[in-house]
Amino acid sequence: MKDKELQEQIDSFLNETINDADSKALEKKLIDDPKARTHYLNEVTLHASLRRRFSLNAAPRILPFEKTLNPKIIYSLAASVVLFLGFLSFWLFSSPVAEVTHVVGAYRESGVAFEEGELINSGEIILSRGLLRLDFSNGARVTLEGPADLEIHDVNRIILNEGILTANIPKSAIGFTVDTEAAHVVDLGTSFGVSVRADGLTEVCVFDGEVEVSLPGELDSSNLSHLVREGEAISASVNSSVIDSVLYETSQFENAWPVNYGVLQTTGYMRFVSPGPDFHPGNYKDNEHIVVFPEKRGFLSNESMRVDMIDPGEYEKSHYEEKPTLVPHRAMTSYLLQLDAYPEGENPNRRRSVIGQITFANPIVGVITEDRLLNESEVVFGIPGVEYPSARTIEPRPEGDKREGFDKLILTADRHSLILELRENPGHLDQVRVLVEAQ
Amino acid sequence: MTAENSHSSKHEDFVALYVRHEPAVFSFVLAMIGRSADAEDITQRASMTMWRCFEKYKPGTNFKNWAFQIAKNEALNHLTKAKRDRHVFSEKLIELLAKDTLEETDKLEARRRALDMCVKKLPPEDNEIVSGCYAEGVTVRSYAKEKGGSANKFYKKLNRIRVSSNNVSSVN
Numbered sequence: 345m346k347d348k349e350l351q352e353q354i355d356s357f358l359n360e361t362i363n364d365a366d367s368k369a370l371e372k373k374l375i376d377d378p379k380a381r382t383h384y385l386n387e388v389t390l391h392a393s394l395r396r397r398f399s400l401n402a403a404p405r406i407l408p409f410e411k412t413l414n415p416k417i418i419y420s421l422a423a424s425v426v427l428f429l430g431f432l433s434f435w436l437f438s439s440p441v442a443e444v445t446h447v448v449g450a451y452r453e454s455g456v457a458f459e460e461g462e463l464i465n466s467g468e469i470i471l472s473r474g475l476l477r478l479d480f481s482n483g484a485r486v487t488l489e490g491p492a493d494l495e496i497h498d499v500n501r502i503i504l505n506e507g508i509l510t511a512n513i514p515k516s517a518i519g520f521t522v523d524t525e526a527a528h529v530v531d532l533g534t535s536f537g538v539s540v541r542a543d544g545l546t547e548v549c550v551f552d553g554e555v556e557v558s559l560p561g562e563l564d565s566s567n568l569s570h571l572v573r574e575g576e577a578i579s580a581s582v583n584s585s586v587i588d589s590v591l592y593e594t595s596q597f598e599n600a601w602p603v604n605y606g607v608l609q610t611t612g613y614m615r616f617v618s619p620g621p622d623f624h625p626g627n628y629k630d631n632e633h634i635v636v637f638p639e640k641r642g643f644l645s646n647e648s649m650r651v652d653m654i655d656p657g658e659y660e661k662s663h664y665e666e667k668p669t670l671v672p673h674r675a676m677t678s679y680l681l682q683l684d685a686y687p688e689g690e691n692p693n694r695r696r697s698v699i700g701q702i703t704f705a706n707p708i709v710g711v712i713t714e715d716r717l718l719n720e721s722e723v724v725f726g727i728p729g730v731e732y733p734s735a736r737t738i739e740p741r742p743e744g745d746k747r748e749g750f751d752k753l754i755l756t757a758d759r760h761s762l763i764l765e766l767r768e769n770p771g772h773l774d775q776v777r778v779l780v781e782a783q
Numbered sequence: 784m785t786a787e788n789s790h791s792s793k794h795e796d797f798v799a800l801y802v803r804h805e806p807a808v809f810s811f812v813l814a815m816i817g818r819s820a821d822a823e824d825i826t827q828r829a830s831m832t833m834w835r836c837f838e839k840y841k842p843g844t845n846f847k848n849w850a851f852q853i854a855k856n857e858a859l860n861h862l863t864k865a866k867r868d869r870h871v872f873s874e875k876l877i878e879l880l881a882k883d884t885l886e887e888t889d890k891l892e893a894r895r896r897a898l899d900m901c902v903k904k905l906p907p908e909d910n911e912i913v914s915g916c917y918a919e920g921v922t923v924r925s926y927a928k929e930k931g932g933s934a935n936k937f938y939k940k941l942n943r944i945r946v947s948s949n950n951v952s953s954v955n
Contacts, residue, residue, distance in 0.1 A: 357817050358817065360817065360818055360819070362817075364869060364870040367869070367870040367871075368870055371870075371872055371873065371876055374872075374876055374879070374880075375873075375875060375876050375879060378883070381879060381880065381883050382883065382887065384814070385814055385880070385883060385884060385887065385891060386891075386894060388810055388813050388814040389810050389891055389894050389895055389898065390898055391813065391819075392806070392809055392810040392813045392895075393806075393810075393895060393898040395813075395819050396806065396809065452792070452795075452796060453792065454792065454793070454796050454842050455842035455843045456796045456799065456800065456842050456843070457843075459803065461803075462799060462803070463802075467795070468792075468795075470792065
C-alpha cells in the first residue's frame, strides 16, 4: 500500500491516538476507496489477532457485565445468562481433552456440522451421522461412526453408549479405557474396535496388540477379565455375567477404521486393508481390488527423494533424471496402494483391470510408481520388519508388450484424491506409494 | 431426549458455533469501533444477544452472517452514543465495512490463521514488546512510560512488527 498517509492514519486509529481531524480524513478515504478498505481490514485482522493473543483473557472474554449493562437488563437476562456464562466458562477454562481431526459428513442431531479443529472437552458427543475422528491429547486416536452416543470422561476414559468406534492407542496412552454398559475395555497398547447396539450388546475386536476386557464394576464379583489378542473378538450383553468369545469379523469397522489412518474414503475397487493382524503387503493377492496399506506415519526424512508426480493432473512417464524431487521440510505419512493379480478362474491369464479412487484427509505431496523409485522410497517409508514382495522387478515383460505400466493415475486439483485405473497381467504386481502431508 | 438434555445440547451447539466464529466477529467489531476495550465489550454483548436469540437461527444456515448482523447492530448502538465524545465512523462506512468483510470472509479467515502462526513465532524481544503493549489495561503510552522510552519509539517498533507479520502472512 503506497499511501503513506493512509497507513499512518490507520496506525494511529488502531493505536487509539488518532485525533478527530485525522479520523474524519481516514473515514473519507475508506468510503471513497475500496482498496483502502481492504487494506484497512487486513490491518485490523492483524491487530485483532495480536490483541486476542496477548490480552489477559485470550479467549472470548467474560466481563463483569454490571459495568456495561443497565441493571434492569441484568435481571431479565439473569437466568439464561447465568447458564450461558456457566457453560461458556466451563468450555473455555477447562483444557480441551481432544480435537476433531477429520470429519466425513459428521453432523450433530441439530443439523450443525462438526468441523475439523474443534476442541472437545469432557462431556457428551451425539453424532447423528457420519464419521468423526478425535485425537486425544495423550496421542489416542478414536474414530466414531454415527449414529453414536459417546461420553468423554477425561483424556483416558470414554464411555460408548451406542455406536461404533475404532481406536489406535500409542504407547503413551496405554491404559486408555472404553466403557460400555456391558463391558469395561482397557487398552494394553493396540488398535481395536468397539461396537454397541441399541440393546446394549457390546462387541470388541482386537486388530493389533491386546486389550483387557472385564465386566462393569457392579457385576464384577469374580474379577473375571479376558485378555483379548489381535485376531480375536468378544461380546458381552448388558446384565450378563459372561464374556463370550466370538468370531473375529471386522466388516462393521471398515468405515471407521481407515479414518484413523487419514484415509477419508475409498470408492470403486479400492479398499483400505481391513483391520487385522498381519496386514503386510505380501498377504493381499486380490484380483478385484487395489488394496491400500498405511506405512510410516508422520515421518520426516533427512534426504530429498525423487518421485514420479508432484503436481495435480495425469501421470506421464518420464526418465529417472527428469523426475521431480521432493525436498523434505515437513513430516509425511506413506501409503502403499497395490494390485497383486494372480491367475484364477476360467481364464487365468486374463489381464485384470481395476479402477478406484482414494481420498485423504491431508494433501498428497508426492506419488511414486516407477520400480526404481519404489525401491528407493521403500527403504525410507516402508514398514520396518516387513518383507516387501519384490515380484515387481522379477517378471520380465513379454516381447512386443507395449504396456506402459499404469494406464491412468490422476492427482486431483485439490490434492486430496488419487484416481487409479490399473491393468495388470496375473502374476504381476503393481504398486503406487503415496506420500501425504502429516498432521 | 429429555428437556434437560436437549437444552444442554443446544448450549453445546451454540458454544461450538460461537467459539469457532468469535475471532471473526471480534475482528469485524474492531474494524467498526477502533478501540480494543470497547470492541471487546461490544463483542461480548453481541454474544449475549446471539445466545438469547439462538432459537431464531436456523441450523445449517450461515452462522457467520447472522452473527455479523447482530454484531453490527450492537456496534451502531454504541457508536450513536460514542459520537458525542469524539469522531466515529458513520453508518455509511459501517455498512461498507460490513459488506466487504462478508465478501472477503474466506480471505480474512486465511489471513487470520496465518497470522496466528506467525505471532507464535515472534522473536523474544518483539514478543515482549507486543505482549506488553497489547496486554489488557495498557496503552502504548503507559507501556512506554513504564519501560522508559518515548511512546513514539514504541509505536514505530509496533508498526514494524505489524508490517513484517503482515508480510510473512501474505507470503504464506
